[in-house]
Amino acid sequence: xxxxxxxxxxxxxxxxxxxxxxxxxxxxxxxxxxxxxxxxxxxxxxxxxxxxxxxxxxxxxxxxxxxxxxxxxxxxxxxxxxxxxxxxxxxxxxxxxxxxxxxxxxxxxxxxxxxxxxxxxxxxxxxxxxxxxxxxxxxxxxxxxxxxxxxxxxxxxxxxxxxxxxxxxxxxxxxxxxxxxxxxxxxxxxxxxxxxxxxxxxxxxxxxxxxxxxxxxxxxxxxxxxxxxxxxxxxxxxxxxxxxxxxxxxxxxxxxxxxxxxxxxxxxxxxxxxxxxxxxxxxxxxxxxxxxxxxxxxxxxxxxxxxxxxxxxxxxxxxxxxxxxxxxxxxxxxxxxxxxxxxxxxxxxxxxxxxxxxxxxxxxxxxxxxxxxxxxxxxxxxxxxxxxxxxxxxxxxxxxxxxxxxxxxxxxxxxxxxxxxxxxxxxxxxxxxxxxxxxxxxxxxxxxxxxxxxxxxxxxxxx
Ligand code: GCU
Numbered sequence: 001x002x003x004x005x006x007x008x009x010x011x012x013x014x015x016x017x018x019x020x021x022x023x024x025x026x027x028x029x030x031x032x033x034x035x036x037x038x039x040x041x042x043x044x045x046x047x048x049x050x051x052x053x054x055x056x057x058x059x060x061x062x063x064x065x066x067x068x069x070x071x072x073x074x075x076x077x078x079x080x081x082x083x084x085x086x087x088x089x090x091x092x093x094x095x096x097x098x099x100x101x102x103x104x105x106x107x108x109x110x111x112x113x114x115x116x117x118x119x120x121x122x123x124x125x126x127x128x129x130x131x132x133x134x135x136x137x138x139x140x141x142x143x144x145x146x147x148x149x150x151x152x153x154x155x156x157x158x159x160x161x162x163x164x165x166x167x168x169x170x171x172x173x174x175x176x177x178x179x180x181x182x183x184x185x186x187x188x189x190x191x192x193x194x195x196x197x198x199x200x201x202x203x204x205x206x207x208x209x210x211x212x213x214x215x216x217x218x219x220x221x222x223x224x225x226x227x228x229x230x231x232x233x234x235x236x237x238x239x240x241x242x243x244x245x246x247x248x249x250x251x252x253x254x255x256x257x258x259x260x261x262x263x264x265x266x267x268x269x270x271x272x273x274x275x276x277x278x279x280x281x282x283x284x285x286x287x288x289x290x291x292x293x294x295x296x297x298x299x300x301x302x303x304x305x306x307x308x309x310x311x312x313x314x315x316x317x318x319x320x321x322x323x324x325x326x327x328x329x330x331x332x333x334x335x336x337x338x339x340x341x342x343x344x345x346x347x348x349x350x351x352x353x354x355x356x357x358x359x360x361x362x363x364x365x366x367x368x369x370x371x372x373x374x375x376x377x378x379x380x381x382x383x384x385x386x387x388x389x390x391x392x393x394x395x396x397x398x399x400x401x402x403x404x405x406x407x408x409x410x411x412x413x414x415x416x417x418x419x420x421x422x423x424x425x426x427x428x429x430x431x432x433x434x435x436x437x438x439x440x441x442x443x444x445x446x447x448x449x450x451x452x453x454x455x456x457x458x459x460x461x462x463x
Contacts (some may be wrong), residue, residue: 025462036251038165041237041339044253048347051256057354060335063390065278074328075389083326083359086398089406101410112371114362121301122259122346123291124267125248129158131169133275140177144215147177149281152192155271157244165247169232171272174214175223175281181295181461184286184346185223186273186454187208189265189295192226205386205440214445221460223282225272229295232268233261246269256347262320265295266302272302284436286310286458290450292443293391294344297321311457312377313450316390320344322379322400324365326358327395333358365395366402369432374410376457378433378450383423386440393436394420400434407431428453 039047049057051370065072072079081216090108091096098108117123137152155169172192175183195204214224229235235241235388241251244264259267269289276282281331288311294318303312314322319331320341336345336351352361369377379400380389397420404414413430421427433453439444 006220014379022348033162033164034251036246037241037253039238039241039253044237044240045339045342045350047253048256048342051347052351053351054354054401057350058334060338060353061330061332063330073330073332073390075330075384077394080327080329080394083357084327084328086324086366086402087362089403090355090409098409104406104409104441107413111202112367115372118257118346118366119348119351119362120346121263121374122254122348123257124259124263124305128244128248129161129272131155131157133171133273133278143174143218144211146215146218148174148218149169149177150174153275153281155268155275157247159247162247162250164251165242167244167247169268169271170228170277171225173225173276173279173282174223175224177306179221179223179281179461180463182281182283183221183223183460184205184458185225185276185282186217186290187225187227187269187276187291188213188287189229189269190226191290192228196423197383202206205442207442207444208439209235215446216447216451220319220455220458222458224254225276227263227265227269227272229265229268229298235261235294236337236345240343249419252420254347258346260316260343260345260349262294262298262301262344265298266305269298269302269421270308273306285460288312288454288458289445290315292316293318293441294320295441297344300368300372300377303375303377307375310375311454312375313380313418313443313446313454314377315380315446316382316388316391316441317396318381321344321391321396322365322369322399323395324351324399325361326364327392327398329392329395330390331363331392353435354436365399369399369403370406374412374431376431376433376453378428378435378445378446378453379436380443380450381436382440382442382445383438384440387440388439391441397421397434397436404430404431426452 061073062071063073111422134154135151139150151173153171157167217224277284289299289302289309290313292315296315297320300314303309322337334353337350379396381391381393401415401418407414415427415432416430423438424438435449439445
């Protein structure tokens, strides 16, 4: 084996170590621990490629390039399905068909979980540190005239195994003050306070007129909560040796099948749910998860991973979320394997952006949706005309439809059709549901539809 790849990543590691402040190194030496390794996203991704013995990856598509130019994203349906045959969620690895719920739970589901763990999102460590929740403030107030109680919380992650990395999870919970008992809660991956401006990313479209999503939730007698993903794990490759991933790895870079940020964010949501189980104002059996865009991907992973979540609102999750990886429309596998997104996934995922291809993926998005079964999920996307073509609403619809056989096997209802519906047609009669709204890259226009769907499953305490 050539030594060059090893040098390519050990050199930056050595340089990073040299650049490390002496005082920190002293503290670390005293504790007998190796310091945190600092790599840039480029260096870390290159290190993953070296471990995979891959010398180059295919380039992602350019969503802004004019049609016809090299690397422009495809928005032509005639070219969108180069790999129309999907892996069958109900065929075991040995080729036998799954015909009972028992075999789904005991054999097929664990097989799919293993494939998603190893190849796509990475494995969550078998032991993760304990989180101690602290209520740092409790405020009474009103939202649109409804009396509310808002708790600010910090989840202190036990870092006694590696004190050099500190993780404090930020969470905010609001419940109606006059509730007659524990209430359902919608947990959103998002921001507390004003939304940070991310350089190079367009500002979200203005909210539609009418009540905010939080007010719509309160109107049902439910509560709402926000978890800040970046307080669990940074949204970049440079941060992979810190946050919960870095803490579990004691500051060292990831192995090829270690978890990425999407799964780490989902882990944070599960810890929030642990807290809800201890808070008497919340009915922890009726907690839903919602996320948009990269957080929509995380919300779907959360639903698949933690069967305590009762329902999921998966907004504009696109590639790496509910969109079929085998579809050529908008964002593709190669984009998610790029330097600014690869950290969401396992290192092994890079293989599918070269030398392997989308069709080599052993699983696809319909099987991730199937891992949520029999619990209800709502898949949402906006319109191409308003700038949400990148997320491929039709590719997400196709995945939702193809998860149907698993829902049916478990006695639940599928989407009800395999025909892509006209814009703004809610498909909400089954347990998998879908609607494409006519707005842009935003979850807001579909909240009313989601809440109509969710009201079949979540119920405020009787007054
Ligand atoms: C980029 C990225 C998407 C992601 C989105 C977002 O557009 O390509 O995969 O969902 O950012 O999170 O806003």
